[in-house]
Ligand code: SF4
Ligand code: SF4
């Protein structure tokens with residue numbers, strides 16, 4: 150599984166970096182992104198969904214950030 | 223891709239996969255013909271041959287593929303154009319007209335605009351702060367509602383200051399915070415507000431939120447302190463500012479739904495050079511305007527415009543303004559399509575001479591300024607939680623701007639009394655657990671953006687009253703017809 154830590158990265162860069170990473174993967178591969186609470190966790194999963202990928206899981210981490218598990222679609 | 227530029231904004235994702243819109247900065251809300259031609263050319267080459275003229279008074283090139291963003295940005299730079307700003311940032315100041323153009327202006331809004339330019343250049347981001355400056359109390363660009371800080375010219379070099387304005391889900395009419403300030407004091411007020419919001423603002427808060435949370439008095443004290451202390455800044459030089467009265471008239475070109483094709487934009491640029499002062503002004507309602515045109519030549523210009531399917535707004539119904547509508551990731555309805563039908567309706571009824579403003583926005587964010595229009599439409603949708611799918615992650619509740627969602631027993635529950643039908647929760651839920659129920663148009667009537675004693679239906683800035691919700695397009699058109707006949 151691939152992983153991308155985007156804590157401290159604001160919109161729209163967090164989405165752009167997620168998108169660029171997903172482009173490197175094969176369909177069905179998994180990517181875990183770590184996102185800040187607030188704007189990031191509201192916007193990034195949404196844009197990822199819009200691009201046709203699937204969100205499998207969202208977990209709140211200690212410290213307040215979120216882990217979001219994406220399956221490339 | 224220049225990722226640094228992306229951080230500053232100016233590129234916004236559209237609904238279709240990999241499609242973005244590029245926001246092109248128009249200094250002082252004007253653009254010379256050479257630059258506008260370039261925008262038209264880029265829209266043709268990289269977009270779909272259309273340009274949108276927005277309520278924020280600059281052109282947008284929609285439908286640029288992600289992979290072409292860098293090329294577009296580079297080509298804009300070749301003619302000294304840069305991207306505008308979007309998102310939670312200090313925005314470029316919006317202005318009405320140069321006092322050497324508008325006969326009503328009591329002071330020149332551009333001079334203050336030039337002085338405020340540095341703030342957005344240096345802004346670290348985090349809070350959306352819009353600024354509008356108008357040259358007289360008629361308030362053509364509606365600074366009291368469309369901007370966090372609105373400056374209204376009241377005497378030469380003097381402005382009243384309003385703070386808190388915004389539309390959208392939690393609309394707010396700006397409160398008057400100071401009267402008759404000079405330009406240096408106005409600059410200080412902006413600096414004070416920025417310092418204050420960065421120091422005391424919570425994530426994403428705007429000036430209206432500060433007023434709601436802390437009270438107008440505290441905000442007033444903070445932003446009007448140390449007014450005599452001069453702020454250091456380097457003013458920007460607006461390249462279309464006029465040094466003397468230019469005479470002639472302002473030719474206002476109709477652009478229904480704020481849309482022109484690349485070919486039309488080329489013609490507009492040609493006309494600005496041939497008959498005007500070589501530049502185009504972008505008005506709030508999306509018309510493209512050419513100042514300094516000789517009255518006697520208007521008939522001739524009209525026939526040149528007609529060749530590319532353009533007309534002018536000479537009296538009566540103002541430009542029908544929309545937003546991205548269904549191109550937008552938030553769009554619920556095809557508001558642009560609705561306006562094109564309303565345009566036909568107006569022609570059929572022969573009502574073009576009515577002095578009315580009509581807007582239609584794709585969603586309750588009302589970027590098309592529907593609530594300050596005589597007749598304003600926006601898209602609405604009813605969110606319905608599928609309990610069996612909801613896993614209680616709470617992201618929808620964070621997305622909801624009016625706190626209408628609460629988690630009860632690990633499930634999202636929507637309070638429909640608070641809901642504004644905006645679709646944010648539907649979009650934000652990572653698991654598609656919120657579906658859209660009924661959708662349609664909301665309609666508000668009687669909104670006003672500015673104040674002019676000379677207006678037939680004068681009166682202070684106010685939001686329209688919602689008279690219907692969830693109308694189908696056919697019902698919305700029917701209501702439009704009724705309202706048009708009544709007004
Ligand atoms: S009103 Fe809604 S649909 Fe229109 S541009 Fe704004 S957010 Fe998008
Ligand atoms: S509940 Fe959903 S649709 Fe209603 S206002 Fe909140 S985010 Fe918008």
Ligand code: SF4
Pocket residue numbers: 607611612613614615616617618619633634650651652653654655656
């Ligand atoms: S975002 Fe979706 S899954 Fe999460 S609480 Fe809201 S409805 Fe439930």
